[in-house]
Amino acid sequence: MRVDRKTFRRLVREAVASLPPELLARVHNVDIVIESRPTARDRKLAGIGPNDLLLGLYHGIPLTHRGENYNLVAPDKISIYHEHIEAICNSEDEVREQVRKTVLHELGHYFGIDDDRLEELGMG
Incomplete structure (x- = not known):
């Protein structure tokens, strides 16, 4: 299904806005970006093939995984x-x-939840 970039961007914003306020209040220093497709480096980081x-x-x-010395760093990034x-x-x-599920999944990683646990939670 083709969705133009403007509509896709709106769907990502809707997904973020749908998060419970108490969860959203705990998200700091994270950029959520839309990319057409993953790079070779992204694929390697994810451990998947071409x-x-x-x-x-x-x-x-x-x-x-953040220690007491975690400060003055560039924002984390979630690519959709x-x-x-x-x-x-x-x-x-x-x-x-799917956008909502993907945003929630990647925010789960931000909070330190691994893929196995995300799968158990129905966010795999």
């Missing part, structure tokens, strides 16, 4: 991959739901 889909990627140090999400969706509603 033909695998990657919907999102958290670039940073999870809250649970537009074309890969489109590739698995058949309608705008499916894109909306």
Whole structure:
């Protein structure tokens, strides 16, 4: 399902805005960016091959791994991959739901939750 960039950006903003305020209040110094597709470096970081889909990627140090010397650092980044999400969706509603799920998944990594636990929580 093709969704233009403006609509996709709106769906990402909606996903972030839908988060509970108490959760959103704990998110600091993180940029959420939309990228067309992952780079070779992103794929390597995610441990996937060149033909695998990657919907999102958290670039940073999870809250649970930050020590007392963690300060004056560039923002962490969450990349949301537009074309890969489109590739698995058949309608705008499916894109909306997948964007939300992907944003939540990557924020889970920000909070230090690993893929196995995210899967258990239904956010895999």
